[in-house]
Amino acid sequence: MTGYRGVSFWLDQLVASGRDDLTPRPPLDGDRSADVCIIGGGLTGLWTAWYLHQGDPSLQIVVVEREIAGFGASGRNGGWCSALFPRSAESIAQHDGREAALAMRAAMRDTVDEVGRAAAEADIDCDYVKGGTVLYARSEVQDRAARAEVASSSDWGDDMTYRDGRRGDATDTLGVAWTPDCARVQPAALVRGLAAALEARGVVIAEHTPAVSWAPGRVVTTRGTVSAGAVVVATEGYGASLEQTKRRILPLYSLMIATAPLPASAWERIGLEHGQTFSDYRHLLVYGQRTADDRLAFGGRGARYHWGSSITPGYDRVPRVFQHLRRSLVELFPVVADAPITHTWGGPLGVPRDWCASVTWDGSVGSAGGYVGDGLSTTNLAGRTLADLVRGVSTPLTALPWVGHRSPDWEPEPLRFLGANAGLVATDLADREERLTGRASLAARLMAPLTGDH
Incomplete structure (x- = not known):
């Protein structure tokens, strides 16, 4: 596969199913003016545009994107629409107080449902099914960690449960922790569908339009300058390649594989239901889901960071990491040992120095990001929050502890x-x-x- 279809399984699936041919939208055709200019056509930028338009349909909104909408992490991730946030509730409580931590946890749980609600409102078919996350504990150490997490979850309003391992779980499972607060999503369908819904409502999405710099009142691109009263920077890991944000974010690569569709007999032995995502308690993170077409999509960390925060397409594919992912998947579910791997892909996610995502707004320029891989849902919360901040509306979202947080530079x-x-x-x-x-x-x-x- 070549071109944008080859960027991820998710994008390829859109083309193969006839849902989207990924043809780029026209670039900016010179200087223009707008009320809001958003840099980045991923979920952060598009959700911001969505809620801005919902709040005030008269706003003129322009989104500029270097490639196509969903080219970055939004179209490549694991498809977990979860309540996970990169900083723990305990850490938030230590820095901002218990009430702030409780509010952040409640906002993240609500966001899982809001993504499903908003996708339905926009008539986006993104395979959203809220089946929760299965977390396998596969050693005594992991089992103690699982029991401790479940025991403390109610302190923060989370509703996790624990059960003993049983036949049909991953290999060597001693126990299983489960949270209801996650939905399985086809991420490229979500981001591409959101772009189409925005365009139908009059929002301008200029693709193949790289931003060069920005300042209060303007965004300079290679295709012209957008004059705008409000500017929103939503570049996530790719911010490391821009002069103004290169020390703010570190691009850490996460890679994925997908099997061919598995037969019903295999799913009986694997035990995962539609809508469920899964992981375990190892430190070198792995994550997976049962896709709508009965594949296992499975990913993890392990690719190294590249000098100077370099980002190139060649880093998306590391045979050593793909081999590790396949071994890990077979270790979890031996029934897939002979299943073909049909797709391999990867890409950078954004990591701030203190691993705490943030939303900022100084009255004219805003930003959001640093999701550390927990962005599929968190982007929606960021978009709602930025929409309130840009419109000057004070809400419970604008009072959350990540608003105004500034991570140190790398x-x-x-x-x-x-x-x-x-x-x-x-x-x-x-x-x-x-x-x-x-x-x-x-x-x-x-x-x-x-x-x-x-």
Whole structure:
């Protein structure tokens, strides 16, 4: 597969099903004016445009995008519309107080449902099914972690449950934690459908229009300048390639594989229902879902950070990582050992220095991002919040603790390169340490302050 169809399984599926041929929209054709100019045609930018238009249909909104809507993480991710937030509730409470942490957790839970509601309102067919997340505990250490997470979840209003492992779970499962607060989504269908719904409502989406710089009142692109009273920067991991944000975000790669559709007999042995996503309690994160067409889409971390926050298409595909993902998937579900892998893909996600996503607004320029891979739902919350801030409306969303948060800049090279890749090695070592010792990893404990869990 070539062109945009080859970027991810999700985008390829849209073309194969006839839902979207991914033809780029026309670029900006010179200077123009607008009320709001949004940089980035991913879910953050498009949800912001959606809720701005809902709040005031008279607003003239222009979205500029370097490639096509959904080219970045929004069209490549694992399809988890979850209540996960990159900073733990305990950490938020420590920094901002218990009430702030409770409000943030409630907002994230509500967002899972809001994505489904808004997608239905926009008539977007994105395979949204709220089936929850199955979390396998596959060692004594993981089982203790699962029980502890479930026991503390009610402190923050979350409704997690625990049960013992049983036949049909992943290999070696001792116990299973489950949260209802996640929906399975076809992410490219969501972002591309949202773009089409916005365009039908008069929002201008200029693709193949790279932004070069921005300032209060204007966005300069290679195709012309947009003069706008409000500017929103929604570039996520790709912000690392822009001069004004290159130290604000670190692009960390996450890669995925997808199997061919599996027969009903395989699903009986795997035990996952439609709408369910899954993971386990290892430190080197893996994640997966049962797709609407009965594939396993499975991803994880493990690709290294590249010098100077470099982002190129070649980094999307790392054979060593794809092989690791296949081994891990077969380890979880041996029944798929002979299943063909039909798609491999990947891309960068955005990591702020303190692993805390944020929304900012200074009266003329706003931004949101730093989702650390938890962005499919969080982008919707960001879009609603930015829409309120841009329109000058004070709401419970604008009072959430991530609003106005500023993460420190990442260190210059070579410190950034050494630190990011040392963290990756330490995460892998943490899993090895737990397998060898049967105790919670000391390496993971030492890393916690760097990943928002302190």
